[in-house]
Amino acid sequence: MNMRPLLLATLIGGISMNACALAPVVNDPSVPPPIPQTVPQATASSKTLYELMSRIDQLQNEVRELTGKVEEQSYQNAELKKRLSTMYSDFDERMQNLESKASGSTPATSNAPAGENADDAEQPADLDAMPPSGQAPAGIAQIPSAAPAAPSESAAAASGDLEYKQAYDDLRNGRTAQSIEEFKAYLDKNPAGPLSGNAQYWLGEAYRVNQDFSSSRAALLKVLESYPDNPKVPDALLKLGYIEIDLNDKPKAGEYLNRVVNEFPNTKAARLATEKLQSISGQ
Incomplete structure (x- = not known):
C-alpha cells in the first residue's frame, strides 16, 4: 500500500487546523463592543469632590469676612456709645449754663481751674488758659507766705496744674482712657493738693463715661470720704x-x-x- 498520499493528506489537514486556530475571532459588526465604565466613573467622582472642596473653601472665606465685619461693627458701636454719652453730657451741661445765664444766677465757684464749674454735674466745660507759672488756678485763694517759694517748688506747682489741666482736657475731648491714667497719676503725686478733690471726682466721671460703674462708684465714694469739704x-x-x-x-x-x-x-x-x-x- 502506498502511504505517501495518506501522509500528505494528514499533513495538509493539520496545517489547516493550525491556521484556523491562529485566525482572529471576528465579532459581529451589528453588536457594539462593551464600553468600560471604571475610568469615567472615577473621573466624575474626582470632579464632584473637587467642586465640593472649592465650595467649602469659598464658604469658609465668606464666614471669615462676615466675622471680621461683625467684630468691626461691634467696636464701632462701642465707640459710638461712648461718644454719644460724652456728647449728651456736654449738651446737658451747656443747657444748664444757658438756663443759669437766663435766670441771672451766677454759678458757684470752686477750687477748679478757670472755666470749670463746681455745680457742673455733667461733662467738663471748656477750660480757660492756665495761669502763669507760680500762680494758683482761678478760684483758689492765694495764701501769702512768709517768703517766696523756692524756684523748684514753683516749678513743681506749675507742673502739677498742667498735669491736671491735661487730664481734664482729655476727658472733655473724649480721650477717656487716657484721662483716667492721667488723673490717677496726678492723684498719686498730689493726694492732698488743692485740685485733688476735683481730680478724684473727674476720675469717677471718666470711669462712668467708660461704662465701668464699679470703678466709678469707688472713685466717687472716695470724694465723699477723702474730700468731704470739696x-x-x-x-x-x-x-x-x-x-x-x-x-x-x-x-x-x-x-x-x-x-x-x-x-x-x-x-x-x-x-x-x-x-x-x-x-x-x-x-
Whole structure:
C-alpha cells in the first residue's frame, strides 16, 4: 500500500487546523463592543469632590469676612456709645449754663481751674488758659507766705496744674482712657493738693463715661470720704445716684439723690437730683 498520499493528506489537514486556530475571532459588526465604565466613573467622582472642596473653601472665606465685619461693627458701636454719652453730657451741661445765664444766677465757684464749674454735674466745660507759672488756678485763694517759694517748688506747682489741666482736657475731648491714667497719676503725686478733690471726682466721671460703674462708684465714694469739704461732693452724690439707676437699683439711687436734695439745697446738683427722683418715681 502506498502511504505517501495518506501522509500528505494528514499533513495538509493539520496545517489547516493550525491556521484556523491562529485566525482572529471576528465579532459581529451589528453588536457594539462593551464600553468600560471604571475610568469615567472615577473621573466624575474626582470632579464632584473637587467642586465640593472649592465650595467649602469659598464658604469658609465668606464666614471669615462676615466675622471680621461683625467684630468691626461691634467696636464701632462701642465707640459710638461712648461718644454719644460724652456728647449728651456736654449738651446737658451747656443747657444748664444757658438756663443759669437766663435766670441771672451766677454759678458757684470752686477750687477748679478757670472755666470749670463746681455745680457742673455733667461733662467738663471748656477750660480757660492756665495761669502763669507760680500762680494758683482761678478760684483758689492765694495764701501769702512768709517768703517766696523756692524756684523748684514753683516749678513743681506749675507742673502739677498742667498735669491736671491735661487730664481734664482729655476727658472733655473724649480721650477717656487716657484721662483716667492721667488723673490717677496726678492723684498719686498730689493726694492732698488743692485740685485733688476735683481730680478724684473727674476720675469717677471718666470711669462712668467708660461704662465701668464699679470703678466709678469707688472713685466717687472716695470724694465723699477723702474730700468731704470739696465743692464737688454734691455732684459726686448725684453721680452715685445715676450709677445706681443705670444698675437698676432705684432704692439705693433714691438714697443718694435725697442726700443731694437735703444736704445741698439750692444747688444745681439738687435741682437735677429732684428731677431724677421725679422721673424714677413715675416709672
